[in-house]
Amino acid sequence: MATKHTDPAHELRPVTQEQHIPERFIPTPTIEPGHNFATVTDHISSIVLRKRTPLGWFFGFLLALGGVGILTVSMTMLIGKGVGIWGINHPVGWGMDIINFVWWIGIGHAGTLISAILLLLRQEWRTSINRFAEAMTLFAVASAGLYPALHTGRPWFDYWLFPYPNTMGLWPQFRSPLMWDVFAVSTYATVSALFWYVGLIPDLATLRDRATNLWVKRAYGAFALGWRGSARHWHRYEHAYLLLAGLSTPLVLSVHTIVSFDFAVAQLPGWHATFFPPYFVAGAVFAGFAMVLTLSIPARKFFRLEDFITMRHLENMGKVLLATGLIVAYAYAMEWFYGLYSGNPFEIYMLKNRATGPYRGMYVALWVCNGFAPQLMWFKRCRTSPFWLFVTAMFVNVGMWLERFVIIPASLHRDFLPSSWGMYHGTFWDWSFFIGSIGLFFALLFLFLRFLPMISIFEMRTMVPEAQVQHEGEGGH
Amino acid sequence: MAIGRIRQGLYGVIAEFSDPQTLLDAANKTREAGYTSTDAFSPFPIHGLAEAIGFHKSRLSIIVLTMGILGGIGGFVMCWYANVIAYPLNIGGKPWNSWPAWIPITFECTILLAAFGAVFGMLALNGLPMPYHPVFNVRRFDQASRDKFFLVIHARDPKFNLDDARSFLQSLGPREVTDVPW
Numbered sequence: 317m318a319t320k321h322t323d324p325a326h327e328l329r330p331v332t333q334e335q336h337i338p339e340r341f342i343p344t345p346t347i348e349p350g351h352n353f354a355t356v357t358d359h360i361s362s363i364v365l366r367k368r369t370p371l372g373w374f375f376g377f378l379l380a381l382g383g384v385g386i387l388t389v390s391m392t393m394l395i396g397k398g399v400g401i402w403g404i405n406h407p408v409g410w411g412m413d414i415i416n417f418v419w420w421i422g423i424g425h426a427g428t429l430i431s432a433i434l435l436l437l438r439q440e441w442r443t444s445i446n447r448f449a450e451a452m453t454l455f456a457v458a459s460a461g462l463y464p465a466l467h468t469g470r471p472w473f474d475y476w477l478f479p480y481p482n483t484m485g486l487w488p489q490f491r492s493p494l495m496w497d498v499f500a501v502s503t504y505a506t507v508s509a510l511f512w513y514v515g516l517i518p519d520l521a522t523l524r525d526r527a528t529n530l531w532v533k534r535a536y537g538a539f540a541l542g543w544r545g546s547a548r549h550w551h552r553y554e555h556a557y558l559l560l561a562g563l564s565t566p567l568v569l570s571v572h573t574i575v576s577f578d579f580a581v582a583q584l585p586g587w588h589a590t591f592f593p594p595y596f597v598a599g600a601v602f603a604g605f606a607m608v609l610t611l612s613i614p615a616r617k618f619f620r621l622e623d624f625i626t627m628r629h630l631e632n633m634g635k636v637l638l639a640t641g642l643i644v645a646y647a648y649a650m651e652w653f654y655g656l657y658s659g660n661p662f663e664i665y666m667l668k669n670r671a672t673g674p675y676r677g678m679y680v681a682l683w684v685c686n687g688f689a690p691q692l693m694w695f696k697r698c699r700t701s702p703f704w705l706f707v708t709a710m711f712v713n714v715g716m717w718l719e720r721f722v723i724i725p726a727s728l729h730r731d732f733l734p735s736s737w738g739m740y741h742g743t744f745w746d747w748s749f750f751i752g753s754i755g756l757f758f759a760l761l762f763l764f765l766r767f768l769p770m771i772s773i774f775e776m777r778t779m780v781p782e783a784q785v786q787h788e789g790e791g792g793h
Numbered sequence: 794m795a796i797g798r799i800r801q802g803l804y805g806v807i808a809e810f811s812d813p814q815t816l817l818d819a820a821n822k823t824r825e826a827g828y829t830s831t832d833a834f835s836p837f838p839i840h841g842l843a844e845a846i847g848f849h850k851s852r853l854s855i856i857v858l859t860m861g862i863l864g865g866i867g868g869f870v871m872c873w874y875a876n877v878i879a880y881p882l883n884i885g886g887k888p889w890n891s892w893p894a895w896i897p898i899t900f901e902c903t904i905l906l907a908a909f910g911a912v913f914g915m916l917a918l919n920g921l922p923m924p925y926h927p928v929f930n931v932r933r934f935d936q937a938s939r940d941k942f943f944l945v946i947h948a949r950d951p952k953f954n955l956d957d958a959r960s961f962l963q964s965l966g967p968r969e970v971t972d973v974p975w
Binding site: 353354357358479485486487488489490492493495496499500503506507513514518521522524525526538541542543544545546549550551552553554555556560563564566567570574577774775777778782783785786 | 814854894901935
């Protein structure tokens with residue numbers, strides 16, 4: 317090797333400048349010094365390949381599995397008795413099922429944002445968290461997909477949503493935002509799964525080569541597709557990965573845009589607003605980063621990954637939380653402006669009802685969680701403290717659920733005529749579904765943490781200083 | 794590698810290196826020495842390595858573009874056929890061919906097929922899945938997915954001569970040079 321560096325490459329800068337850069341402007345590293353290709357590989361793959369599963373994992377997994385049990389019982393009840401077991405009724409036809417759907421799908425968006433948009437923006441710090449966040453996307457979309465599928469009432473006919481020549485001579489009505497949603501969410505789930513799997517292939521090959529048990533080796537080998545790290549393969553691989561990132565970026569924006577169309581295209585005050593798409597997309601990123609923080613703070617502690625998921629990652633996520641939180645708060649304020657400026661009595665009534673009506677507690681809590689709590693992120697002390705980041709993230713998780721509650725039932729429950737006013741309360745089965753879907757999410761996440769590398773090993777190798785190469789004719793860095 | 798045909802003899806000669814810089818330099822020297830059928834293996838993508846072994850153009854972009862266009866046209870035609878020809882419904886007095894309402898689905902279909910093109914096109918061009926490959930016969934090749942770097946000169950290279958290839962690779966500063974059987 318031409319030059320041997322001992323310090324991380326991103327800290328390299330001309331010596332003359334070194335004295336003038338105040339320490340606070342020098343970023344903390346994305347990988348702690350002292351790692352090489354072998355230590356990175358061994359550390360991350362050993363989490364997966366160790367023979368003894370830690371007791372804490374079993375505890376967490378069983379707890380999550382309990383949630384899956386609740387979900388199974390709830391689904392059985394729903395299919396047996398129909399959607400009447402939920403609290404939905406006239407005038408509130410969309411309740412917690414749709415709230416939870418939007419909540420989960422929004423959470424999923426951070427994964428794609430981290431893996432695709434930050435890749436295109438060359439934010440190299442994304443490397444430690446992208447795999448984890450992509451897995452979170454997949455499992456969140458899986459949880460989200462349950463709700464609309466079951467909300468159709470007769471889920472065994474859900475395949476009618478897809479266009480295919482049939483003996484009934486029926487075709488879907490493609491002018492409906494609900495059909496757009498079917499295509500958006502199923503495309504999103506498919507592309508996210510492909511993106512995630514493509515990212516996993518080289519790491520599966522690493523696990524195949526590291527595994528000592530023959531069957532474990534064969535299992536990883538089958539999914540690694542015979543990957544051997546050829547330069548030609550890497551070339552096409554990186555090309556494909558970049559193209560996928562480029563395709564996923566507009567996709568992720570379109571998905572939540574279309575989810576917001578489910579509301580914005582309707583005539584209902586509180587839903588019928590042109591600024592819903594950007595408002596929803598910002599909210600999705602906000603919710604998603606909060607969930608990444610919620611999951612990665614305990615995970616990095618439990619699996620001793622502080623060297624790879626450093627304070628820099630947490631701080632950057634805190635900054636994203638602040639920025640998107642401000643956009644969301646701006647949207648809440650603009651809702652008032654649009655409503656009042658419209659002069660429409662129904663719009664004005666909707667706003668008044670939101671702030672002073674029966675669901676006012678939710679609205680106040682929404683402002684506290686999404687408007688005020690993220691303001692903590694202005695302070696570096698909070699941004700660099702896992703505890704305060706976790707607290708803020710939990711506020712946002714709750715706040716984003718409340719936001720959808722305020723948008724959906726709180727807009728529906730006061731219809732245009734007082735004779736068709738009503739109230740919505742989640743029933744036991746509404747809540748059991750919600751808890752069940754959280755259980756499903758965590759059960760899948762625990763399986764992922766046990767059987768697949770939660771940090772992209774091959775991308776972490778490129779973060780190691782020795783990975784820097786000099787090309788012919790180049791005069792050093 | 795036709796199925797049912799047993800290949801015998803030598804696949805090539807492989808050299809193992811300990812760091813990416815040596816591999817890249819070695820790959821460049823091998824190309825400059827006139828070898829045209831070579832391959833390099835590394836645990837992570839190294840920029841310039843594909844070019845160093847004489848690989849330049851990937852046909853992936855055109856595959857993705859074609860698939861994207863097909864997806865876009867297909868998505869739109871699907872909506873149009875269903876709502877204009879097969880099952881026309883009057884929705885709010887909109888014209889039959891109310892195309893703006895079909896843009897979201899057209900867009901999603903474009904992305905979906907382009908993504909299929911990117912993933913399956915990449916795998917197909919790379920010839921994956923390929924469970925068996927001669928380089929897996931090399932004893933230390935499992936280190937290629939950890940921290941070691943390999944360069945192989947194929948026996949089918951017109952300039953290939955076993956002794957020359959061995960001594961040439963030996964001159965590039967490898968950790969070890971071994972023969973790769975089929």
